[in-house]
Amino acid sequence: MKIRNFVLGACGLAAAAAAVTLAPLQHATAQGPNNDPAQTWDAFGGNQQSQKYSTATQITPDNVKGLKIAWEMHTGDVSSGAHSTTWGATPLFANNTVYTGTPKYNIFAVEPDTGKMKWKYAASGANGPEENQGLKNRGVAYWAASSPTAGACQKMVYIGTMTGELHGVDADSGKPCAGFGKNGVVDVNAWATKNSKWKIGLIQPPAVYKDTLILGWAGNDWVYKTENPGTVYGIDARTGALKWTFNIIPPEMQDQTGTANVWAGISVDPETGLAFLPTSSPSPNYYGGDRLTEMPYATATVAVNAETGEVKWARQLVHHDIWDVDINSAPTLVDIKKDGQVIPALIQANKMGLMIVLNRNTGEPIWPIVERAYPASDIQGEVASKTQPFVPYPEPLVAEHMPPVSTLADIASFGECSRWKARIRDEGRYTPPSVRGSISWPATLGGVEWGGGALDPTTNTYVVNSNLVPQIYSLVPRADADKKYGNALRARDGYAAQQGSAYGFKLENFLNMWGMPCWAPPYGIMSSYDMNSGKLLWRKPVGQVQKWGFYMPESWGSITIGGPAVTKSGLIFIGASMDSRVRAIDLKTGNVLWKHIVDAPAVAQPAVYTYKGKQYVVFAAGGNGILTPRLSDQLVAFALPN
């Protein structure tokens, strides 16, 4: 291994840029050939509880090696360069159909056993300029009327656009539902008028509870001080009418800040009707001197009534966030079995690499959350929170301090890594951004990314992939920023303007002159926990870094974006890694049992379903420019041969 590592360094190749408690059956019914509604995949997180779990048992640890491509299709919706696509869709299986959305705002409905297209819907007029964050999509949402009436659109598929439109389409025909909004389109952007700097981006499909859609949006919170304040909308699934709005930013703060929006998935407890919202950091992300007033719903998990938007409880997980460590994944709901009791809980693994487990009815921690002291800011006007919530147990996914400088990268760069680290601020987790540069550990890449974790609710085994990536945060005094960058909102060197505040911001990856990571591997891991006891069962590197085609050692792992799915038969399926491979991993041991190359990193969680007695695992291999430049439009299903 030493020889291998030496060769890697010498060649300069290493780089990393780098239910049993099931969904409510009224939404999960799939009549016809599939007799087990539990083996559908009708929500982004597999079910409403975001467990990403399938009861399917046909594919097992013993036979998974025989998995072959059953079908694949190419949507045609891929582009690179200035208009590059980011496709992190989890395909849905409902209504005996596989549905997916694309980053060019098309919905594809395909036959689940052949991949043959049933219909395609083009969200016309929405392929416009990417004034927000480019061409992005994480798929579609599916709704079936709880009390069906005669006529079309009793089952609908929804897709959002990056220009703030939500389209509702008949799930059988692909025709727009005339009764939904205006001819099948709701202009959500028209509701977001306060401090509107850009059109809101509907990357993430809405969550569905009974006849209500719960919709968040994605923003652009690095470029302005005041931006669209984070709002979550409750929308009538049938008509598109606005039922309720939840404001994350208090009204009195909306002229000083913005965002704190919900851009990741949302979980719903079908029994209590509570929706769990992971909220993000307020704008501007890295300087909080203009927003020192407490905003308890920002960077928090908030439980609201899914049908009214009324807040039941909120738990802030990062105080006064100046690191952009959004709560970025839908919490996974779990019924913890402890001391003969069943405790309704949720798991919120976050970018800071903490495993926060809360009673989902009350917001109270299952295992203690302590307030730990962290360093003060040295920036004039900034007041970093003196303490931050910390969860010592279950064992955090990320250590308190970053790994040591990589000897290999340091030697290969003639000491560049260690010299760089010596001149910047590094006091471990929650080191505040500074003018000279601060190590953010973990940084905006996580910890845990938006894929979140997956749960086998029969054993309460929870698995989650996470990144081990420090980045360097520098604040740029306004005068210097104006001099160097003028009116630019962003620059290629990682600069973001944070216009209107006293500081611009610069994000740098901690890489040496050859692009090698300046810190010791691994770069990405997967962890497994017994959620009844909170005990860490195993932790292993996941994926492989691939640069210029060369694969780095498996022990290094990979940065991952996207999450896992688990099956009752004891398998974890995951794409997510830089090497464009999808994998099956043994849930008990963490050993990789099968892997297969797809066209690009499958940066979403896969869908697992059973149709006509056959189990399929489907990946959208879309890629993500954060990982590698390799992008694709491939939707690929795997199954065992007949």
Added chain:
Amino acid sequence: MTQRHSTRGAWLIMLASLITIAICVYDYYTPETGLIGTGGVVTVAGAGALMLAASLTLGLVPNRSGFLQGFLVVSILLDIIGSSVAGYFLESPVIMAAQALALIGWLINVIGDAAERSVEIDEVEDED
């Protein structure tokens, strides 16, 4: 000063380099390989092309200087080692197998050349 050198094994090296180039072209254009459009396979293909040129010289120019012979033998060996390492990290068994083939060709050539040298020395000694 030129001397007659062995051409044995050159065709095996040539075959190995052609296999290397062919698999690299295939990898570069085929998504299923995981190597589509990557610089790694371009580099190995380039190394294959150099090996092809060297093996052609080895096979077609038997009368060559000692310097050229030494240069070719060392270059081909370095090419084989580099391509093998690259093939390992590209996780391409075909590239590695091709390098094994090239190594066999290289050994045949080096041993054959040494044998020819030995015969020539013996003949000179007999004449004495």
